[in-house]
Amino acid sequence: MSANELSGRAALVTGGSRGIGAAIARRLAANGASVALTYVNGEEQARAVVDGIKSGGGSAIAIKADNRDAAAIEKAVDDTVAAFGRLDILVNSAGIWRAAPLETMSLTDFDETMEVNLRAPFIASKAASAYMGEGGRIISIGSNLAERVTDANLTAYSTSKAALVGLTKALARDLGPRGITANVVHPGSTDTDMNPQGGPHAEHQRRKMATPRFGDANDIAGMVAWLAGPEGRFVTGAALTIDGGANA
Numbered sequence: 001m002s003a004n005e006l007s008g009r010a011a012l013v014t015g016g017s018r019g020i021g022a023a024i025a026r027r028l029a030a031n032g033a034s035v036a037l038t039y040v041n042g043e044e045q046a047r048a049v050v051d052g053i054k055s056g057g058g059s060a061i062a063i064k065a066d067n068r069d070a071a072a073i074e075k076a077v078d079d080t081v082a083a084f085g086r087l088d089i090l091v092n093s094a095g096i097w098r099a100a101p102l103e104t105m106s107l108t109d110f111d112e113t114m115e116v117n118l119r120a121p122f123i124a125s126k127a128a129s130a131y132m133g134e135g136g137r138i139i140s141i142g143s144n145l146a147e148r149v150t151d152a153n154l155t156a157y158s159t160s161k162a163a164l165v166g167l168t169k170a171l172a173r174d175l176g177p178r179g180i181t182a183n184v185v186h187p188g189s190t191d192t193d194m195n196p197q198g199g200p201h202a203e204h205q206r207r208k209m210a211t212p213r214f215g216d217a218n219d220i221a222g223m224v225a226w227l228a229g230p231e232g233r234f235v236t237g238a239a240l241t242i243d244g245g246a247n248a
Contacts, residue, residue, distance in 0.1 A: 005229050006028060006032040009032070009088040010034045010036070010080060010081075010086045010087050011033045011035045011088065011089035012077060012124075013037045013091040013093055014038045014076070014091065014093050015039070016035075016046070017039035017043075017046035018045050018192070019194060019217055020192060020221070023217035023221040025049055026049065026052065026221070028091075028221075028224075028228060029053040034084045035058070035061075036076070037060065037061075037062055037063070038062075038064070038094065040064070061080075063080070067094045067116045067120035068112065073124050074123065074127045087128055087136075088136055090124055090128040090129075090137070090139070091228075092124055092138070096116045096117065097157055098112065099157060101152065101153050105155055110155070113159075114163075117157070118163050118167065121164060121167060125182070129178075129180060135233070136180035137183075138168075138175070138181070138183075139185060139224050140182075140184045140185070141184070141220070142161045142164050142184040142185065142187075143157070143161040143187065143188075144187065144243040144246055146165055147186065147247055148246075150208060168237065181227075181235060182236055183227050183237070184238075185223050185240050186241040186243065187242055188246045189202070189206070189214050189215065189243070191214040191215065191217070195214075209243070210244060210246070210248050211244040215244060219242060220242060223240060
């Protein structure tokens with residue numbers, strides 16, 4: 001993949017201050033894109049990602065935006081366009097995890113999961129697509145647990161990620177005539193601070209995989225970068241799983 005294949009393009013990565021989102025922001029910048037990333041509480045982490053991109057010769061900004069706040073999401077899109085003059089790539093990476101038995105899952109937790117994992121990508125995609133032209137890309141980060149619910153207590157999370165697939169397919173239909181693609185990437189167990197490969201539940205997860213190791217956030221970023229680049233231009237409405245064979 002060419003290091004400058006995204007040159008002249010601008011991207012917004014929600015939840016880009018850490019983990020998979022940060023890896024995606026860095027990878028898109030390394031491939032030549034100007035990158036805006038959003039954060040909620042991790043201002044220091046967000047600044048570190050931005051500074052790292054700038055020190056490598058790239059262009060990046062950090063925007064504080066809570067994915068539960070529709071106006072903040074829309075403003076983040078507008079701020080990206082104001083900073084870079086355009087918006088070509090949206091990556092809906094921000095997400096939350098709420099796990100509990102059905103009988104104790106609160107309506108508040110369920111609603112918040114839908115707000116962040118499903119409603120926010122809809123809002124961001126609607127706002128971003130208004131600025132996108134031919135070659136625009138909308139890429140959402142789902143979960144392999146959308147396709148196969150391998151454990152209990154995932155009512156809210158798996159529902160939100162499965163619904164994200166439906167949203168993505170609908171976006172592909174609505175935006176395809178304008179030359180804009182929409183896809184979802186389903187990571188499996190990935191080594192991040194939210195789910196470390198040395199954590200208490202890691203071995204349980206590894207036992208499910210055909211390749212019994214956690215993924216690296218850069219593995220996911222590579223898939224996103226491919227979809228965002230010229231070689232991904234004919235892929236739309238797709239759900240691409242990258243989980244070490246856990247769902248095989």
